[in-house]
Amino acid sequence: MWTKILNKMLSQLIRHGTLMVHFPDGQTQRHGDGTAPSVSVRVTDPQLVGRIVRNPDLALGEGYVDGGLTIDQDDLRGLLELVIANTKSGATMVWWRRMQDAFRVMARRAAQFNTAKRSAENVEHHYDLSGALYDMFLDADRQYSCAYFIHPDDTLEQAQQQKKAHIAAKLCLKPGMTVLDIGSGWGGMALTLAKDYGAKVLGVTLSQEQYKRSVARAAEAGLSDRVTFELKDYRDLNGKFDRIVSVGMFEHVGVPHYRKYFTQVKNLLAPDGIALIHTIGRAAPPSSTSPWITKYIFPGGYVPALSEMSAAMEKSGLWPTDVEVWRLHYATTLAHWLQRFDANIDKARALYDDRFCRMWRYYLIASEMTFLKGRQCVFQMQLANRQDAVPLTRDYIAETSRPDLLNPGRSGKNSWDHAAQ
Template identity: 40%
Template sequence: MDIDKLFYKHLMKNLFADPCEVNFWDDELIKYGIGNPQFRINFNEPIPKLKIIRDPYMTFGEGYMLKKFDVVGSVQKVIESIYKNQDSFLHQKNGYTKLFKVFTSNIRENIENIQFHYDIGNDFFRLWLDETLTYSCAYFMSPEDSLLQAQRNKVTHILRKLNLTPGQTLLDIGCGWGELILTAAKVYRTKALGITLSSEQYTKTLRRVENEGLQDLVEVQLIDYKELEGRTFDRVVSVGMIEHVGKEHLNDYFSTVKSLLNEDGVSLLHCITAYKESPTNSWIKKYIFPGGYIPTIQELVALMAANNFYLIDVESLREHYTKTLEHWIQNFENSLPLIMKIKDETFIRMWRLYLNSSAASFHSGNLDLHQFLFTKGVNNTLPLTRKNIYF
């Protein structure tokens, strides 16, 4: 992923008071703001980030002089638009240095942290996950359900809660290997976009979309959710992703979902939860989930309210995760001869400890798993009961 490009996108997003277009050096055209664009910035080449941080006025002045970028429209309008935006970093002392550090460290950390855990090889995950490569809590309609059936149950459970209809748009933040967006397209004829920071998940999901001939309905992007520009959706879902954003960025998640949802839109958040705040286990943080944080139920509900969401439904799936992990553990141990061909003993012992300690945490109640269903604005069209979920 091009960190320089992400830096520029974030810079342009927060720079102007008026709607505009920015054409980057690779010919990607992005519209910022609502309404007709008042001008367009054409970048002919990237300008070093450090120069912008040290002296943005000099850097952009010389950049225009030396034709590093052009303006289509009134140059005066461009400058006035910057001045009118009182929230711009240019109106704050050391504002951009602070913004740059927060933005780049968060994006880079997100990418590195996700890839640390998920890009250790599809071949490894394939040995102990189910056939759909679903790596999150399953839903057991019966104790006798296979892991594959329970994972399909989970996807069905979520899609029913979202109350999808044909033609609606769906965003899956942290789409994994694509099972949810593929099912939404096939069953509901939903136009679905899945985004991930894992290059291995992206490649595999893209192949699945092509193999099933769903290119007209399903799209996949390798992108951070905060960098998704110029699009809104009827439904937004996230399964097992918010645990990776960090405590300091929890509100960023909800405010971003709010901006991505259409009015009356519905969102479902499926995530591990805690009942009291505590620091992340240092071993888990170092070896399994660097940058991870398990949010408390209180934090999540408070942030939903702070962002003016209406909380519709909350469901605990704690023991479902215990059973899911027990299936994974059994598959892991049964696959040891094959795992030993691609991973060393230290790695195997590390993952064995991780899976087993996780099962113990859910079964003992130290951790929980909740699904939160909430809406942007008052949505009076949703079913009055849960019959649509359990029929």
């Protein structure tokens, strides 16, 4: 029965490309129009067929990670590209997809009710993994967010430095300014703003591991007098800051807390201050988080639609002084991360096990495909208390963050022209 139902679901879903499915009972079924890309999967766990019918997103990931589903040539990238491209095409929003999405949207308030205690537990689940793991695939500064690829041949290190410079340009920093870094990670942004721009920075995080590493890095760099880190929830902060920056943290706030978040940013921002919020976003209406991502990678996480961010921001009284959308930068970042992780997979296997390595590869590749074939992007929202807090044209951003525009010395196509080839 489950095989018949799954075949019907796949016939509705896979309209472009080809998917060959080999079932545990010996049946083989082809779905799609017979064109490329073509992927062949083998379901060896009989129970998995029914689980995929009931909860496709969760069961597909679990099947691959646990070994109940294998892919010929281990073409995980090809399978996820095929599924995501068809799922996000719009024409394939069949009744069972609509029903599942509607149920998840209704349930998301409870899933994203991130109190201070729950937020700390969510952070521990992901960010307190071994630091050796993150060294295997991140840049030397451990920037665990989207990089900024100005040129197609930029290294990951260059692109992450360019990301920090781009954000610093939008903050219009002057030496001696006070900066709050909400969700400061391993300290790279805070240390850069102090060292290169003369700012005095407070970074807050809920991760024990990130906090310890950040404090050690500040001491090693001789910046402990200008950079302070605290284990603290953003909702517990007081005072006023000239600038506020938050990179890759808003995804963990949760929709029920958006208004509180922006209200707190306004309360903490000096009258003539500037804030920069950098977050993964969706170029689509509000939805829900993949249940596999929620269960295994980012509990309590959610990628916001711009409409959700804007609605909460508008009620705070802040001025939106600039909104920028990065489209393919994160797909390129994730491709770099995967390449580095694969190069170090023996180390990862020794640190954890084969199952963890399959889970991490699934996470990285699925994320890359949602940016490349789905509707995910990155939003940078610049905010201020005064409408004239930043220059009235955007030239200052490029002039500060893009020295190559003032002193052209590098050649090469725009990275998006390169990526499209």
